Amino acid sequence: MPNISRRTFLKLATATGAGAAVLGSNVLFQSADPALAESTSPEVVRYTHCVQCNHGPKCGMKLILKDDKLYRIEKRGNYNNNLICAKGVAAIQEIYDPERLLYPMKRTNPKGEPGQWERISWDEALSTIAEKLNSIKEKHGAEKVAFITGDPKEPRSALMRLAYAFGSPNFGTESSTCFLATELANKLIYGPYHKVASKVATGANPVPDKTKVAIFWGTNPAWSAPFSMSGLRNAKEKGQCKYIVVDPRVTPTVHSLADVHIQLRPGTDGALALCFANSLIEAGAYDKEFVEKWTHGFEEYADYCKEFTVEKTAEICDVPQEHIQKAVDILVTQGAPLVCKTAAAWPHHVNGVNSFRAMWSLIPLTGSLDVPGGVSLPPEPMDFDQWSGTPTFNYAREKLPALDDKRVDRKYFPVWADMEDYHGGQGNLQLNPLPEYVRDGDILACVALGTNAMMWPQTQEYQKAFQDMEFIVTADFYIRPQTHDYVDMLLPAAMSFERSCPLTVYGRKLFLREPAMEPAGEARPDYRICCDIGVALGFEEEFWGGGEKAEENCMREILKTSGCGVSYEELQAASPEGITVPLKGEPQIKKYETGYFRRDGQPGFETPTGKVEFISEILRGYDLDPRPVYLEPTWSPVSTPEVAKNYPLILNTGSRVPMYTHSKQRNVPWLRALMPDPICRLSPKAARERGIETGDDVELSTELGSIRAKAEVTNIVRDDTIDMFHGWEQANVNLVHARDFDPISGFPSYKEGLCQVTKV
Ligand code: SF4
Structure with missing residues (x-):
């Protein structure tokens, strides 16, 4: 150590x-x-x-x-x-943690009991995996095997290659609970062309140079992406743009950036977005030329937005009217271009996709699409990223289309399934109905990398799903009882400093990553694990024989199929400086005019109308409301007042803290010292009413059960809201969350719930 x-x-x-x-x-x-x-x-x-x-x-x-x-x-x-x-x-x-998983292990007692493990060799592990999976494939079909990744996200491309080579389209990731529903919302607005939808969903990067207004909406980069904060502060200091921060919490991002902070009631963001749109339309402060030429459904959209006056929206969002008015004044007087910076909070509502559509429609409404300072598509994006590799490498292009009709999520979430598979999409099975897949015999076995059952609401149902599978093998850094008590086999995975895959990609700059040390024990890098399993399954050629060169062979193939013109040897020679892949021509703006937004190269967008759709004809095709409608959260003091009598506080989970990422790092002593216990945050008023002080043991309960945590009394949260960080084994907040899903994306509603907190 x-x-x-x-x-x-x-x-x-x-x-x-x-x-x-x-x-x-x-x-x-x-x-x-x-x-x-x-x-x-x-x-x-x-x-x-x-x-x-x-x-x-x-x-x-x-x-x-x-x-x-x-x-x-x-x-x-x-x-x-x-x-x-x-x-x-x-x-x-x-x-250097002595608790790391160092060897392949098979369980010696029944699943569902505290795991008893026996060390086995890699040869035995791989031959058992191959025997189990090939037997299921032979008897029932390859699609009965799911391939899933959680954290780290890096091995996704290798696992996709493994799944699609094996013949199963049922590859899924934790992104089916995380951020990808925002991409789905963009597919409904701009069309499901993957290249476009994935690139217009912006992260928390520094705002572009000419941006006039930046709305930080449900994101706190000060904690979730601290590396981006200096660029954001610089833009503020230059006076270049105004910042509107919309967040139920008073975060460090609010303190650092906000010209106005709208601390709205959780789940009411969609109403606020429609109010912003209405205010801009009424003031004539929108891009009429763009709207007329390039958008569909403006009249119907504008008509719907009229319902959301500042006065009514202030009531829905439970914020002072003057706060919304101040934001509206900024939007109207500053003008475009506008950017919205968002995070995974948006999809975590039952109406998440539509709320995101309402927010993101502000970009085309203000003519902020693909212009300097607005939301732009990078010129000539390369054909790969560090998580997905290339569509050729991960077989999404060559093999996935032929497997599409065997994916198991279409009967539950057809919009998600169709959009994820749309020409060049990457598959991404919606994992939230996993208990139903297993119950119905649609999934019989699973290869899971870095997966944690605690990420799902009603965790016990997912644990049971693992337990009921004929066979499940996971790769991880540690033995984690919440998940591994329900699996058959464990494989030791190499940690970040012990791996070389994948390549690092910053825009057009590529870097090789150098493994700093040998993997601990018999741990192997995820890419190698995928290749070794591939070889054991009989795909010797597709996985280059596996073995120690597996990572290098994967990177060679990714580079070769990316079209970037850089070889592995060149990248190696340029390390550690990296190589910038030059643009082929001059950067262009408004690329929807020149065919860049469509696969057929025609001007416009790849939607049914060929335009940006304020009113979604794709959703209409599924008999869903095509408007970006606002709906009250499923559980709220407004929609379920009877429940709110006993559970008056809104349960907000999933927000980040600076010292942990999701359920990770609880075993790291230095970080654990910064937050030793599960924390339930409540406001001074809510605490006073309950006789609670910081450090008290409290019980957080919903209609579904209760968990114990330590109270932290803080002004970060609203008086009507509880903030509970997720991922604690001893206080898994997902045990008290309902399995309510957005019908469009299938995402869970981590930020909807009603609870009570009492001192114990
Ligand atoms: S966790 Fe790592 S990547 Fe993230 S901000 Fe910290 S140092 Fe950077």
Whole structure:
């Protein structure tokens, strides 16, 4: 274990805000192990990046080793992000954690009981997997096997290749609970052409140079993407644009950026977006030329928006009217271009897709699409990203179309299934009905990388689904009882610093990632695990024989099929600086005029009308309301007042904290010291009414059950709302969440629920 005192780490983490730990200008960590300090062995330098918060691109790291041990971590120069927060530095405690899973294991007792495990060889593990999966394929069909990834997201492309080579279209990821519903909303607006829909869903990047208004809507990059904050603050300091922050919580992003903060009631964002649209239309402050030429359904949309006056919306959202008016004044007087910065909070409502459509329709309404300072598509996006590889590498192009009719989610969420598979989409099975798939015999077995059953509402139903499968194997860094008590076999996975896959992609810049150390025990990188399973299943050629060269072979193939013109050898020679892939021509704007937004190269959009659709003809085709309608949350003081009598507080979960990413890192001592217990946040008023003080043990209950946590009394939350961070094994908030899903996307409503909190 690297030697730095907990006290020193805490001091550093607190002193630098947002959990950043910085020792000097570039040195982030240095081992205090005297043996290493005194060792005269040469220092070995490796360049890698951090994946602790799941973002891509990530923060760069320079690792210095002595005697094969990590001696120092430094910022990586000439790299796009090199903030390095506490999570990034604390990754070393995971690498050297004695609790890591080091060998393949098979269970020796029945699933559903606390796991008893026996070490086996990789050969035995792979031959068992091959025997089980091939037997199911032979008897029932390859589609009965699901292939799923959770965290890390990096092995997705290799697992897709494995699933589609095997013959199953049922590859899914945690993104079917996370962010992808926003992409689906964009597919309904701009058309399901994957290249467009995936690129217009912006993340929390610095705002473009000419942006006049940036709406940060349900996102707190100060905690979820801290590397982006300096760019955002710079834009604010330049006075370049005004910031509207819409969030039920008073986050550090509000303090850093907001010209106006609308602290709305959770789940009412759609109404606010329609109100903004109505105000812009009434003031004539929208792009009439763009709307007339390039959009469909404006009259019907505008007519619907009329319902959402400032006065009525203030009532729905439960915010002072003047706050909304101030935001409207900014929108009207500043003018376009406008950008909306969003995160995964939006889809986590039963009406999430439509609410997102309402918000995102502000972009075409203000003519902010693909113009400088607006929401633009990158020129000539390369044919790959670091999570999905290339459509050729991951077989989504070659093999998935022929398997499409065997995907198991279409009967539950047909819009999602059809849009995900639409020409060049990547599949992405909707995983939320997993209990139903298993119950109905649609899925009999599963290969799961980094999967955690706690991510689903009513976790116990997913645990039962794992238990009821004929066979399930998972790869992970640790034994995690919440999931692994229900699986048949465990495979040890290599951690970030031990892997070389995948490539890092920043826009047009590519980097190789250098493994800094050998994987612990017999752990293998995920890409290699996929290749080794592929070979065991009989796909020797497709997976280049597996083995130690598997990662390199995958990267070679990804580069070869990306069309970027860079070979593995060239990238290797250019490491650590990386290579920028040059544009073939001049960057263009308004590319919908020149055929870039459609596969057939015609001007316009790939929607049924060929235009941006305020009114979705795709949804109409499924007999769904084509308008971006606002609906009250399923559970709310307005929609279920009877339930609210006993459970008066709105349960908001899924928000980020600076020291953990989802359920990860609870076993990292340095980070655990920053938040040792499950925390239930409530406002001073709500706490006073219940006689609760910070540090009290409290019970959080809903109609579905209760969990215990520690109270934190804070002004971050509204008086009517509870904020409960997810991912705690001893206080899994998903146990008290209902399995309510958005009928369009199938996403769970993590941010809808009514609860009560009492002191225990
Ligand atoms: S912000 Fe922190 S956790 Fe995220 S990539 Fe950077 S160092 Fe890692």
